[in-house]
Amino acid sequence: MTRLVDIGIRIELVSMYPHFHDISISLYERQGDGDSFEFQVHSYAGRAGVDQCLRHVTAAMITLGGMIPVVGDGTCVRFSCGKQHRKACKRIFLEACKIELGTELKSRPMFIFDKKTERNINVDGLGQGAYRINADGEEDGRARRITAIAGGFVKLAEMDYVEDSDQTVVFDCNNDHNSLIGLLLKRALNVRAAMREQDDSAGRGMLSAPSAQQQ
Ligand SMILES: [Zn+2]
Incomplete structure (x- = not known):
């Protein structure tokens, strides 16, 4: 699993994803091509079906957050502008993790x-x-x-x-x-209420080294 080497830093964690066996799912951030930032949805859970679940969360980030897919296995996204927008991305990830598998994804009106x-x-x-x-x-x-x-x-x-x-x-x-x-x-x-939710996850999610992230 060489991709773990450059997976990036963990910026957010959903420790019990409610729609698939309470697995933990993390969001990683790394430098992409040029000056752009990429965000990787990842889980260390080993059970069958995890990949499909990660792709669902990623697809929800694309639809709900207007992000665009990065070429790969369907679990990596970026903003159209290529910028970091870290806080916004964490929020998109948290919202995407609330959407049940199989739900039709729709962007929300302004x-x-x-x-x-x-x-x-x-x-x-x-x-x-x-x-x-x-x-x-x-x-x-x-x-x-x-x-x-x-x-x-x-x-x-x-x-x-x-x-x-x-x-x-x-x-x-x-x-x-x-x-x-x-x-x-x-x-x-x-x-x-939204900030409280983010604070709750902050203690779990921030910036730990990859070696400390194995669960
Ligand atoms: Zn932007």
């Missing part, structure tokens, strides 16, 4: 109903990686809600605020990532 404030939220792509968050409904509290959601995107995907606006956010690569925005929108509504 609008949602916000039950908490009973508003329709939608996100406008402005081009070059910039997105403006909008909400309908009464004026009272509207701007505050939009600002909170924009802050959610900043936290979840390391996006930046566009100058002079706390309602417009942008990817630092200046490329559009519509599917990713659709995926994150639901989490951005309740960013505290």
Whole structure:
């Protein structure tokens, strides 16, 4: 298994994947061709069917996160811009691991109903990686809600605020990532819960040497 040598660093771990015998599945990050980053979905579990399961998680990352496959065995992806977007990728991986095997994969739209404030939220792509968050409904509290959601995107995907606006956010690569925005929108509504989930996995997942990762 020579590919383990350059599998990269582990950046995220789902220690009990609920849809296949509670196996653990990890996400690795490494340098790809040129300046691009690649992300590898991997498990040390040896049982039959694991490969198919890893390919399902990878396919979900492609559909839900708008990532693109890297040539190989169907378990490696990158962003279209080739950039790292590590936090966003970890989030895509966690969401992909929630999707049951055999489920039809669909990217999520850039609008949602916000039950908490009973508003329709939608996100406008402005081009070059910039997105403006909008909400309908009464004026009272509207701007505050939009600002909170924009802050959610900043936290979840390391996006930046566009100058002079706390309602417009942008990817630092200046490329559009519509599917990713659709995926994150639901989490951005309740960013505290999403961050808690990420923190829970942080202690398990981060940056340990390959020798320490055998389980
Ligand atoms: Zn990008």
